[in-house]
Structures are given as structure tokens and as C-alpha cells.
């Protein structure tokens with residue numbers, strides 16, 4: 375199939391899933407056309423079957439804001455016609471689903487459109503009355519709509535008030551990008567640890583995000599403070615965003631600034647999972663939690679909050695633990711249990727690795743997308 379993909383090409387989860395899916399489908403022989411404002415950051419080398427089309431966003435004196443949506447739609451229409459695309463896969467409801475519909479009208483083709491909802495496009499933007507109708511239009515004008523969890527599908531029905539069928543298809547990771555960490559640390563792991571002042575006997579907790587308030591990094595730091603009191607440990611925080619400075623201050627106020635490593639944005643998160651024991655994602659809104667899955671695939675045991683789709687990713691007491699949003703006491707108790715009871719840790723880790731390959735493998739998820747692509751092309755959107 376000839377597939378056009380539009381997403382935000384930066385480091386957010388939606389862009390990562392769109393890119394990884396494009397790579398996976400290209401490996402399966404499909405012709406993939408990324409139509410984005412920049413080369414998606416996970417594309418690190420030339421890959422067969424993948425073409426990148428850059429959307430230009432020009433600034434003219436008459437425009438107060440550069441018209442990204444219009445130039446994107448124009449570019450998509452050009453690519454549809456020039457490459458005779460079969461379908462568009464738009465990631466994020468606004469503006470991308472809406473741009474897909476506009477591009478279809480601009481092109482000469484009755485092209486099929488799949489839209490994937492990722493989370494904040496519904497759970498944050500859906501509450502903005504200046505966007506809600508555009509989101510609804512994008513959803514209802516798409517042939518097939520998918521969401522990254524059952525929870526997000528349900529929230530979409532509630533918030534957007536649409537009857538459109540929404541098919542949950544989970545996030546996935548391409549397995550070779552996130553190898554399972556060995557039982558004993560390698561020399562590279564020791565080097566990475568010592569480079570950040572982590573001692574061999576210290577346990578490592580990790581959190582990766584864009585440091586927005588919804589990620590509740592305050593709860594993560596509170597959790598870690600209790601763990602750190604009980605055993606030698608470090609907390610690695612990867613990412614950057616609006617909460618960063620407040621969280622640094624919080625770590626200072628709690629007197630644990632030497633144990634909390636704020637390492638900023640990193641391209642190679644997989645190397646940090648190799649040296650981590652636990653991953654924490656304690657958000658108050660989270661449609662899926664791709665960083666959890668990446669860590670779990672690497673063998674890092676998760677503690678998550680009960681928000682959104684996290685409960686679909688972690689099976690409580692089987693593949694990790696779930697706590698209420700804001701409950702740092704319960705989270706720290708689970709963390710200490712896992713880090714001090716090797717038998718429990720190994721048991722959960724084994725269940726988790728099996729579950730990750732059974733429910734979130736790249737082949738399984740790519741099969742699901744391909745199945746719905748074929749249905750769309752056959753004109754069957756049910």
C-alpha cells in the first residue's frame with residue numbers, strides 16, 4: 375500500500391508511534407510517505423520504502439501567525455496526486471485529521487483517511503470550546519478512527535460527544551530498539567552509571583516525560599524521597615518542560631538534590647533503561663504511557679497511577695503495580711518491596727516481559743493497523 379503519514383515529528387509519544395509504525399510498515403514492503411514539518415527524530419538513517427516530504431511554513435507580513443494547517447494540507451494533496459497514495463494516516467485530531475480532510479478535497483482522489491487519537495488531543499484540547507467542533511469534524515470525517523487505549527476511546531465519546539466508532543489499538547515498541555537488560559550490568563552500563571555518579575550498589579528509578587503538570591512529577595519526587603530514606607538509590611529524570619525548575623526546587627527543599635538526576639532531553643533513552651530497576655509514571659492524565667512500555671520491554675518493572683490507559687498497560691500485582699493519583703506513600707511501599715525482594719521482582723519482571731510480547735508486540739499492532747487499512751480500502755469502515 376502507498377501510505378501518507380502526518381504527525382508531529384518532535385519527541386512526543388504521538389510522533390514516536392507514527393514514526394515507528396511507518397518504519398515497521400516500510401519493513402513490510404509498504405511505500406511510506408511522511409508529510410511532516412521536519413524529519414521525524416526516530417528516523418536516524420536512510421531506510422528503503424520511506425520518503426520524507428517537508429511541509430514549508432512561510433512567514434509573510436500579512437499573516438500574524440504562519441498558516442501551518444493550510445500549507446500542510448496543500449502539501450498532502452500534492453503528495454496524494456504525485457505518488458498516487460492509497461490512504462492517509464493522520465496522527466492527532468487537530469489539526470492533522472482536519473488537514474487530511476481538507477487535503478482530500480484539494481486532491482483529485484477519493485483517498486481513505488485513518489485518524490489515530492493519542493490523548494491530549496482529546497483529554498486537554500477537547501475541553502477547549504474553540505477546538506471541540508474541529509476535533510469532532512476531524513473524527514467524523516475520517517473513515518476509521520483509532521485510539522491508543524480503550525480508556526481514550528471512552529473519554530472521546532464523553533468529551534467530544536460523537537457516535538463515530540473508535541477502535542482501540544495499543545502503542546507498541548520495535549523490539550530491537552529496546553533490548554532486555556541483562557541480569558548482570560555490562561561494562562557500558564557501569565560506565566554510564568559512573569558517568570552520572572551512580573554507585574554500583576544503588577538502585578535506580580527512572581521517569582521520562584515532557585515535564586508537564588499532568589505528569590505529576592511532584593508525586594514521583596515524593597515517592598523517591600521515601601525510597602531514598604529506606605535504601606541507597608538514585609532517581610533519573612529525563613526530559614524537559616514547564617515543571618522542570620519547580621521540580622528542581624522541590625528536590626532541593628527535600629534535601630535530595632544530589633540523588634535526583636535531572637538529565638534533560640536525551641535521544642537514547644534505551645541506554646538509561648538498561649541501568650534502571652523501576653520506572654515510574656504517576657500522571658493524572660495518560661491515555662497509554664508509551665515510556666512505560668519502552669521501559670517494560672527493556673525489563674524495567676513499572677509502578678503507574680490509575681489514570682486513563684495506564685491500567686490497561688500494567689496488570690496490577692502481576693506485571694507491575696498501580697496506585698491512586700497522588701499516592702506517593704503507596705507507590706514508595708511498592709517500590710521498596712520490589713527493590714528488596716528479589717524473588718518478587720523477578721516474578722513480576724518475567725510476567726511483564728511475557729505480557730509485553732503477547733499484547734504489545736510490533737507485529738501484532740502492525741497487523742491490526744494493516745487490517746483496518748484493508749477494510750477502509752474495501753470501503754468497509756465498520
Ligand code: GMT
Pocket residue numbers: 386387388389391492493494495522545584586588659660661662663664665
Ligand atoms: O505524553 C505526552 O504529553 C505526549 C503525548 C503526545 O501527544 O505526543 O503522548 C500521548 O501519546 C502517546 C502515544 O500514543 C501516549 O502513549 C501518551 O500516553 C499520550 N499522553 C497523554 O495522554 C498525556
